[in-house]
Amino acid sequence: MLPGLPVELHERILEHLQDERRTLRMCSLTCRAWVFFAQRHLFRKVRIERRPDSSAFLAVLQASTTGIADHVRELNLLGVLFTTNGLPPPELQHIIRLLVNLETLSIEAVDWPRAMDIMEYSRIASHSLSDAVAFLFPAPTLKALRLWNVHFESANDLLHLLVAFPSLSSVRLVNVSLNNVPERLAQSDGDAHRLRIEGLYVENYTTDGILVLFVDRLLKPPFETHLRRIEWDIDYRVGPYDAGAPVLLEAVRVSVGSLESCDVKFDDDTWLRDLDISRHRKLASLALGLRCTDGLFGATQVDKYTNLPEFLTTLNAPYLRRLQLSFTLLSTRPSCNHLPWQRMDDALVSLHKKHPSLALNFRVTVLMRPCERGDVIPLFVGRFPATVANSVPVSVDVCLIDCGDSTGHLTYVEQHMWSEPLQ
Template identity: 25%
Template sequence: MPFLPPEISDYILDYLHDDTRSLAACSLTCRDWVPTARYHLFASVTLHSARLCAAFANLVQRSPLIAPYVRELNVSKLSKHAESDSLLVERTLRTILTRLEQTHTLSVSLLNAQSIAIMQSSLTRNPSVTELHLQFCEFATFGDVIDLLSAFPELESLALRGVSWGDASLGHHAPRATSFPKLRKLRLGRDVDTSTLLDFVLCGSHHRSITELAACCTSEDGAAAVGALIENIGPSLRHLELEWCPSRLDVDAIFLPRALSPRPRSALESVSLRCVIPQDCSIPWVNAFLFDLESARIKQIAVEIRLLGDLDALNWEEFQKMLSEARFGGLEKVLVKVNLWSGVPLDKQEVKDILRKKLLNLEARGILHLA
C-alpha cells in the first residue's frame, strides 16, 4: 500500500471534522488515523438523557484515552428524565465529570433545580474549565449559582441567559464566595436577575479582571446595575456589547437610560449596540450613546437591529455625522446588521441599498459593512 505522510492524512481528516460516519470508518481503517479521528469525534459531547450519560460514562471508563479529547461538554434537558433515572444520572455524571480533565467549555441548559443539584453533587473543583454557558436553568438559591461558579477556579468566560433562582440569599454558601473566579468575559442575556448578580460581583470586587462585557437590559433597574458595573470596571473594559430593550414598547421613542451613558475617557476598542425598532417608535438611544462615547482606541462600532417598524426610526444622517467626527478618526469598521421580521415590506437587498445611500461617507471611507 502506498505510504501517505501523516501530515497529509491529518489534513484530509480535518476536512471530515463534522462527518461522524466517515471519521468512525477512518478510525477503524488505520491505526495511525485514530488520534486525529478521535480528536474530531469527541471534541464536543452532548448529554441529554440518562441513557446517553450511562453510555458515555461506560465509554470513558473502558477507554480512558478518549476522555482527554473532550474539549466541550453540553449537558441539556436532563430534567425530563424519569424519577427512576435520577440515581443513574447522578452516578454516571460523577464518573464523567471526574474524568474530563481537559474539557475547557461546559454548557448547561434546560435543567431544573433538582437536576442542577444532581450535577453539582457530581462536581469537584475543576481547573480545566475556562468557559461556562448556563441557559434556562433553575437554581434553588442564588448561593447555588455561586457555588457552581466557584467550582471552576480558572473560569474566564461566563454566559448566562434565562437563569433563575428561588432565594436570592447566599446562605451557607457564603464562604465559597471568596473563591469566585477571575472573569475576563461576562455575557448577561435576557431573563437574568442582573441586579442580584452584579451586586455580588461588585461587592466582592470580582469585576477587576473583566475586559469584555455583553449585557441585555430590559428594565431601569437592570440598566442601573449594568451601568454601575461599567463604571467600576473603568478603563479596563475593552469590548462592550449592549442591548437596551425595555419591556414596554408601546411608546413613541426609546431613550437611553442615564445609567448606560458611556463614561468619559474610556478605553473601549469595540462597541456593539443591539436594538429593536417597533412599529411607530423611534430609537434615539443609539445615537445618544454614540454622542457621549469618547475613546481614542475605538476601532469598531456595530449596530444590530431587529426591524419591525420603520428603518428611519434611527436618525442615519446624525449617525453618519457623528462617526465622521475627529474622535472617530481611528475607526476601521462600522457594521450595520438588520434582521427583518415578517410583515416588513422590504427584503435584505433593499435594506442594504437604502443604508448605502444614507451612509455614503462611511462607504467612501471603506469602513461600512452591511449584513
C-alpha cells in the first residue's frame, strides 16, 4: 500500500482497473489492504459455463474468508449446467443461496423444466408453483432476469419464473420460445400483483410471434404494467409484423405516466403512423433503429421507411430530450440508396426548428468486406446537406465492421468506432 494516500484514493485507482482482470488478481495478492477492492471488481460478474466450474466456484465461496460471495452482483449460467430435465443441480442452488447481493441472473440455452418436475423436485407441493421456483432459485434480491434461447412448455411456466423473484423489475427475453399462450396468464390475482416489471427488453429472431403474445397478456388485467424502459427488436422476416406492432404500441400507451426511454429496431416503419408520445411527460430518450441491409439477405426493397420522415416532421414530444437514429448500412452497395434520405434531411431541419433543445444523434454501423473500406463519414454526411447547412447539432457515432462473408453469415473481423459532430 502506498504510504500517505488515503484509502479512498486506493479505491478510486483500483476502480480504473475493473476491466483488467489480470492486474486486479495481481493487486489482490500484492497488498492485504487491496484485497477487498480488487475482489469486488473481480467477482462482480461471474459466468459459469461447465459443471466442474460450478463445483470449483462453490468451493471457493465456502472457503473464502474475505466475503467473495458478497461481491457477486451478476451471475451468468449456461444450459449445460442444468440436469437433463432442466432443473438446477444442488451445487448451483447452493451457489445462488450464498450470493446474498445478487442483482442480475442470466440463463442461456436451456429447456425449462415442466411444472410437475419443479414441484416434485422442490418437495413443497403444498405451496404455489412460484414458491417452488423460488426454492430452486433462492434470490430475493434479484432485480434483473435475462433469458437467452430458453424454451418453455407453457407461458405460465415463464410467468411463475418471473413472479418467483419479489424484487424483480427488469426482464430481457431474447429468442425465448413458448409452446402456448393461454388467454389468461395468471392463475390468481395474487400472482399478478406480485409482478412489478419496469424494464422490458424483447428480442426475437427465430419464432412465429408467440413471445409477443406473452408480452401482450402482461399488458392486460389483472396485471398492472407501467414500464419505465422498453427495448424492442423483432425481426419480422421470421414472424408476422402485424402481430408485434400493436403490442409495442400498447406497451407505450399503458406506460404514458412512467416511460423514460424507448429503443426500437425495426424492418417496417408502418407502426410509426400510430405512435403518439405527446403525453409522455417522463419520456426523455427515443431511439429508432433502421435495418438498411436488404441486399445482405435478398432483394432490395424500394421506398423503404417512407413513414419515418413524416413521423419526424410531425413529432410532438415537448418532453423528449434525446433522439437517436441508428442506421445499419452496406456502404458500397446500392441497398442504402433506396432510403428517403432527402425527406429525412428535410425532416431533421423541421424537427430542430420545432424542438431546438432536442439532442440528435446518429449511430451508423457499416458492414463491409475488407477490400471495400473507405471514408464513411463523407458518404454519410453527404446525404444530409440541409441538416449541415442549417447547423443542426447532430452527433455521429460510427462503427465499422469488416466482414469476410456477406452472404448472410457475417464473419466478424474487426471493429472501429468513433464519435464526431455532423459538419
